Amino acid sequence: MSEALLAVSGLNAYYGAAHILFDLGFEVRAGEVVALMGRNGAGKSTTLKSIMGLIERRTGAIAFAGADISHARTYDIARLGLGFVPEDRRIFTDLTVLENLEVGSQPARDRTQQVWTPERLFELFPNLAEARHRVGGRLSGGEQQMLSVARTLMGNPLLILLDEPSEGVAPIIVDAMADMMIALKQTGVAIVLSEQNLPFAELVSDRAYVIEKGEVRFSGTMHELSGNEDLRRAYLEV
Amino acid sequence: MSLAALFVQLLNGLAGASTLFLIAAGLSLIFGVTRIVNFAHGSLFMLGSYIAYSLITRIGGTGLGYWAAVLLAAVCVATIGALIEILLLRRIYRAPELFQLLATFALTLIVQDVVLQLWGSENLVGPRAPGLKSAIFVFGRALPTYDLALILIGPLVLGLLWLLLTRTRWGVLIRAATQDRDMVAALGVNQAVLFTSVFALGAGLAGLGGALNLPREPANLGEDITAIGDAFVVVVVGGMGSIPGAFLAALLIAEIKALCIALGQVSFLGFAISFPQFTLVAEFVVMAIVLVLRPWGLLGKPQGSVRSIGQIEAPIVPAGRMLQMIGAAVLAALLVLPLVAGGESYSTVLAIDILVGVLFAVSLHFIMGPGGMHSFGHAAYFGLGAYGAALLFKDAGMPMELALVAAPIVGCLGALIFGWFCVRLSGVYLAMLTLAFAQIVWSIVFQWDELTGGSNGIIGVWPSPWLATKAAYFYLTLTLCVAGILLVRRILFAPFGYAMRAVRDSALRADAIGIGAVRVQWTGFVIAGAICGIAGGLFAFSKGSISPETISISRSVDGLVMVLLGGIGTLVGPIVGSVTFLILQDSVARQTEYWRALLGLVIIFLVLVFPQGIAGTIQSWSKRAWKPA
Structure with a gap:
């Protein structure tokens, strides 16, 4: 078993007085796609935000690429190679597609890495190529989702935290997202996918963790989760 | 031309x-x-x-x-x-x-x-x-x-x-x-x-x-x-x-x-x-x-919901026994002040100023804290009260007592008109509009020489003989100040106060459960204007003369400083804040020529050390002390 790229253990997070995550832990290896599964409000988004340092009160150990990032500032975490694609996309609506990509751009971490350029990303997201001079606010929901991922890739991350990419977009875009993720995986980027949509997660993920009420209730391969009907019924189905 | x-x-x-x-x-x-x-x-x-x-x-x-x-x-x-x-x-x-x-x-x-x-x-x-x-x-x-x-x-x-x-x-x-x-x-x-x-x-x-x-x-x-x-x-x-x-x-x-x-x-x-x-x-x-x-300006964009970074404010609570006892002790001390310090002493005069300041700050806090409307032009209602009372007394020949009763009515009328516009905005824009109205009042007073005396102001605004001694005027001020505070407190713990806080926290949700957000805020605005008018009237008769300075931006800012210094989350806040501010101003101004810089440094120190205001910080300290983690 290779060394974990991202290792989270004993993670607790709070919003004001509300305790949201309880000693949560999981691991991601380089190049792996890991799904965090759970219903609305299970704590998936909070987990990803805590890792990025976007939650004020959090405790626990978070290690990324050998560095302790549990007390690091958000921009330092991002610069280490941890990309974050938020659930609500948070596109800069006043900026053009190219300008959005510019904000995400960071120098490559080492010379061997193939860096992402707008042109390379437009191959992966042809829709965006046509809209490159359009402002973010004029894009469709699906295009905004693509742009949000592309913008994060401009930072040449080693791992992407992808928060519910299938939420609120048309089925045809969901299929495109799946293709895109498979293509991404082939470039060697690891992905943590927070999802409620099991069929979508099954298409792309190697392993899965199931989260319920801020705690990990299951961990195993995606295959094991798919085959376990009791588990699905208890934690995933509505 | x-x-x-x-x-x-x-x-x-x-x-x-x-x-x-x-x-x-x-x-x-x-x-x-x-x-x-x-x-x-x-x-x-x-x-x-x-x-x-x-x-x-x-x-x-x-x-x-x-x-x-x-x-x-x-x-x-x-x-x-x-x-x-x-x-x-x-x-x-x-x-x-x-x-x-x-x-x-x-x-x-x-x-x-x-x-x-x-x-x-x-x-x-x-x-x-x-x-x-x-x-x-x-x-x-x-x-x-x-x-x-x-x-x-x-x-x-x-x-x-x-x-x-x-x-x-x-x-x-x-x-x-x-x-x-x-x-x-x-x-x-x-x-x-x-x-x-x-x-x-x-x-x-x-x-x-x-x-x-x-x-x-x-x-x-x-x-x-x-x-x-x-x-x-x-x-x-x-x-x-x-x-x-x-x-x-x-x-x-x-x-x-x-x-x-x-x-x-x-x-x-x-x-x-x-x-x-x-x-x-x-x-x-x-x-x-x-x-x-066009509330968002000529070329601005309507502001989306700002991602909140502040902490959720704890609801206000009625004073505990401890605080009630402190309040009673302070009141008792104030009652004997003219007897101990002397009826015409500087302490009594300063105490009148402070009580007027407290009432001013309390009325501002009422719309800023529980109301969530940050007024940058609260001096307008203070000035309206002061000028209203002074003009009715001097020009209309009203007895002093009646003129003083009219002061809150004048403040209230001003707030009724200005508030109608202001409550349709929120945040910085509301603050700026309140400032604009205060400036308009200021410049009318400043330029209408025939009525207001322009920059010279109005002189000879003295209280009736029975209130002519400083001690008597002090007791009048104390009575009205305490009454004002108790009134504000009563309103805040009445259903109207809850409605106003609900509107502050979410106008949309308040509207959805049948609280007319705009109407509640307007009413709040008017109440604050009326109470502030009393402070203005008391101010006019305590000084004997008033000038446009009464309505200046710096008075509005003083009010803000008093409220923020004390802390916006408690009812004691504006009282502690205004007393601190005025005593500080008084003592620092007498010590050095550069009192502004010193005051500025003190404010910065307080902001860095007491991020929740003085009263707010003491409250959270005492909470921590009482409840072991």
């Missing part, structure tokens, strides 16, 4: 628009990115003109030296701006917005005294730029060539800013951060560097504006307040965060002022209207109209 004169006035207006734009652009940039409303922006402008004066008198003999001095002055101010950001603002980005305002206000006090110390109190007339000392003749009227240069500089700076913001990575990051700071950080951008640089740029623009303004107006100690007032208006009219909007608004306001001067005295339907007098209010009238018709 001839067309030629009008044309020259309009050109003159364009020149004025350029400096106005420079200050406003800086303020707008800083607000856009850091969300800090930089009250010290006018001080940076003032520093620009003083530093430029010193540099120009040394190296400004040649054309090259002159312009180098102007740019150098801007760079100096930019550096000062960067230092302010690094040393002070960086520590308070997570603090409530009003605290940031308080801190930058404290800076204006410090800068005032630094300038007084370094350059003295004389107005400093700067030389005009070599090569631009002459005037050209337009339709036979002289127009200084320097003004022509200014007319060109405005659009030039606008163009450069536009290039900077759209054609550089830094500019793209600035625009992104204006929209979503957290996301920019999550993409690996160090916000600290971005914030410092934006603050430096904004400060530099203000400094440049100050330096360029020197040949038009001498450097003087009153520049900071005028500049910040003008800049706020321009930014709000143009739309917060919009640079082209600031340019457009600067043009609009400068031209309207120029037009007023050009029109002069005009007879209309038998009334003589003096337009030049209108210049003092013109910008505020423009702002009020724009805010009502």
Whole structure:
């Protein structure tokens, strides 16, 4: 078993007085796609935000690429190679597609890495190529989702935290997202996918963790989760 | 008036628009990115003109030296701006917005005294730029060539800013951060560097504006307040965060002022209207109209829901036994004060001032804290109460007692009218509109010589014989002050108080459960205006005379400082805050000539140490002490 790229253990997070995550832990290896599964409000988004340092009160150990990032500032975490694609996309609506990509751009971490350029990303997201001079606010929901991922890739991350990419977009875009993720995986980027949509997660993920009420209730391969009907019924189905 | 004169006035207006734009652009940039409303922006402008004066008198003999001095002055101010950001603002980005305002206000006090110390109190007339000392003749009227240069500089700076913001990575990051700071950080951008640089740029623009303004107006100690007032208006009219909007608004306001001067005295339907007098209010009238018709400014965008970074406020609670006992003890001490200290003693006089201040602060807190409406022009209702009572007493010959009863009614009427407009806005825009109304009241009082005595004010406003001794007046003030506080407390714990807090926390949800948000806020506004009017009336009769200073911006700001100092989350807050502030002001002012700077430093210290205000911090300390973790 290779060394974990991202290792989270004993993670607790709070919003004001509300305790949201309880000693949560999981691991991601380089190049792996890991799904965090759970219903609305299970704590998936909070987990990803805590890792990025976007939650004020959090405790626990978070290690990324050998560095302790549990007390690091958000921009330092991002610069280490941890990309974050938020659930609500948070596109800069006043900026053009190219300008959005510019904000995400960071120098490559080492010379061997193939860096992402707008042109390379437009191959992966042809829709965006046509809209490159359009402002973010004029894009469709699906295009905004693509742009949000592309913008994060401009930072040449080693791992992407992808928060519910299938939420609120048309089925045809969901299929495109799946293709895109498979293509991404082939470039060697690891992905943590927070999802409620099991069929979508099954298409792309190697392993899965199931989260319920801020705690990990299951961990195993995606295959094991798919085959376990009791588990699905208890934690995933509505 | 001839067309030629009008044309020259309009050109003159364009020149004025350029400096106005420079200050406003800086303020707008800083607000856009850091969300800090930089009250010290006018001080940076003032520093620009003083530093430029010193540099120009040394190296400004040649054309090259002159312009180098102007740019150098801007760079100096930019550096000062960067230092302010690094040393002070960086520590308070997570603090409530009003605290940031308080801190930058404290800076204006410090800068005032630094300038007084370094350059003295004389107005400093700067030389005009070599090569631009002459005037050209337009339709036979002289127009200084320097003004022509200014007319060109405005659009030039606008163009450069536009290039900077759209054609550089830094500019793209600035625009992104204006929209979503957290996301920019999550993409690996160090916000600290971005914030410092934006603050430096904004400060530099203000400094440049100050330096360029020197040949038009001498450097003087009153520049900071005028500049910040003008800049706020321009930014709000143009739309917060919009640079082209600031340019457009600067043009609009400068031209309207120029037009007023050009029109002069005009007879209309038998009334003589003096337009030049209108210049003092013109910008505020423009702002009020724009805010009502287009609340987000000419070129601004309706603000989306701001990602909240502040902590959720704990609900107010009735005073505990401990606090009640302290309150009773304080009241008992106050009751015997004139007996112990002497009826005509300084302590009694000071106590009257403080009680008036407490009532003023409590009424402001009522709409700011539980009401969530940040009034920057609370002096308006204080002034209406004071002038209303004084005029009814002097001109209408009303007995003093009746005039005092009328004071809250006058304050209430003012709040009824102004509030109708204000409650339709929220946040910074509401604050600015309240400021605009206060300025309008101020300038009416200031200019209506026949009625209000203009800048001389009204004298001989003395209480009836039975209240003539300081001790008697003290007891009257104490009674009304305590009654006012108890009334506010009663209202806050009544269903109306709950409704008002519900509206503050979420107007949408309050509306959805049947609380008419606008009506509740309007009522709250009017109640605060009435209580504030009592304070104003008490003030008038305690001093014996009043002047337009009663309604000045600085009184509104004093009120804000009192409320914030005490803490906005508790009812004791405004009381503790106003007492602290007034005693501090009184004792510091007597100790040193530089009391403003000292007061400023104390405020900054308090903001850094007591981020929840004095009373708020003590409350959370005692909570922690009682409840072991």
